[in-house]
Amino acid sequence: MSKAETAFKSGYASLIGRPNVGKSTLLNRLVAQKIAAMSAKPQTTRNKITGVVHLPGGQIVLVDTPGIHDSNTKLNRVMVKASFSTYNDVDLILFLIDASRGFSADDEYVLQTMQGVNTTKILILNKIDLVPKLELLGLMDKMNKRSLFEEIIPISALKKDGLDSLVSLILKYLPEGPQYFPETMITDCSEEFLIAEIIREKIINQTHFEVPYAVAVVVEQVEETKSGVLVIDATIYTEKDSQKKILIGEKGAMLKKVGSLARKEIEKRFAIKVYLNLFVKVKNRWRDNDRYIREFVYFHD
Template identity: 70%
Template sequence: MTDPFKSGYASIVGRPNVGKSTLLNRLMAQKVAVTSNRPQTTRNKITGVLHLPGAQIILLDTPGIHQSDRALNEMMVRASVSTFSDVDLLLVMLSADSGFCADDEFVLNSMRGVKTKKVLVINKIDLVDKSKLLSLMDEMNQKSLFEEIIPISALKEDGLDQLKSLILNYLPEGPEYFPKDMVTDCPENFLFGEIIREKILKLTRFEVPHSVAVVVEDMYEQNNGVVQIDATIYAEKDSQKKILIGEGGSMLKNIGRQARQEIEKRLGAKLFLKLFIKVKANWRDQKRTIKEFGYTHDSF
């Protein structure tokens, strides 16, 4: 007799920048979420469906949990917190190099009273020596909050097979929730907008990365087989718009070139990427605009 099919949900949660989206991508063996070295990169819940022999793991990548009064940030945190009780397993992530800090404490406080089983994933172990890792594991073990603690390096793909089998142990018998060819519920044009935003996160600094939203307005195939994407980059201030355009248009060109190369690879077709820049003052404080930009959350 064959083993029964297993399926269920595991949510990756933690403070910003610990490597949640990197883990999702590495487990999926493809880019589903954008990543960057800036905190608050992910702005909404992203689903990745991992199809395994005899099992299906539905992974949720969530925005980093943090404190902020802005409507956008509130929505981001809510998107993460709302997964807590809806999943079979919470993968709570820490970063080994920074250890357990006040921001991680805030994350643990936000899950007080949550009954869902929790496994602690200590990421970025490639950045620390063994003794530092062992003392962090010991410190976290004493909190008696976690079923297990697993050290990994998402970036170096160290410990990922062990993590996959660990997740499977917590999943119930269940159906194939998603068809085999489905890897994410994220629409393609949203991901393309995110790829453009990722290049902006990489190429700009100070307050610019956080103030930017990218909306793909249109995507269609021209008669010659070239795909055209029209996308608008929104900033909050004229000064930010100026930075995004750059001297003689150099920054915008660079953003466009890097995004185009990546999107072309995914499409397997030539791309004409048309970028516009607009200013929408204080959009991060306006719930309606946040929704218009595609950062939606059900209870928001």
């Protein structure tokens, strides 16, 4: 075998795209572990989230990012800045679109933000389970003609379709390099952050209108008792009393539901019995306050 075939390859690849195209779903699929929160509502991801794919011949360090969108609060601007910050830091940009919507105006906007960025770009057409074959071929043809991307690949993150080909393709574009993370490590996120995101995901999926966007979750304390129970105290922040009311629900029903769903997932994830205490607090317009944004969203850094 030649040297090129045996060399260990490694590098960073960021998942970039407008909100809701399936970046976090793809990260979780490729890492084969649920790390990032996923939801049908846009703007779910708020941080850069690392997921490591360990392969016999290499290591792919994926960086999930917040969906790129027009910003209206300070929080939104910080989120989008986090996505931009990866452009020149990674070996590869994985540009995701929702193929069932074609290459939309929002995707064009994302593309514009990459003007002058020389990092290699692969276009991933996700959600092909929703697209008739002929339509997909048309979209691939159209994008090929624009010659903006090094490669174009169709996948379905949800149905796990095309993921092996995607992994091979990513590896092809990564340089020879070291093993950045030990094989036992699939993320550099703290336990507190992962727990907070599980709780936030349940809230996003259980609530509506502005509530999901106004919520932040901070894990205050995690303690294992002598009898092997993980006791977790977490605070859910909202911006208004009305939102707090919704989160608590009638006779505490909403908080109970969110708590129960989150507890079950945390128990599965960490293979330990969990006791979860949730508190709800109001911090008026926290999304426009630098200090609160740092405390509530980047507390794990």
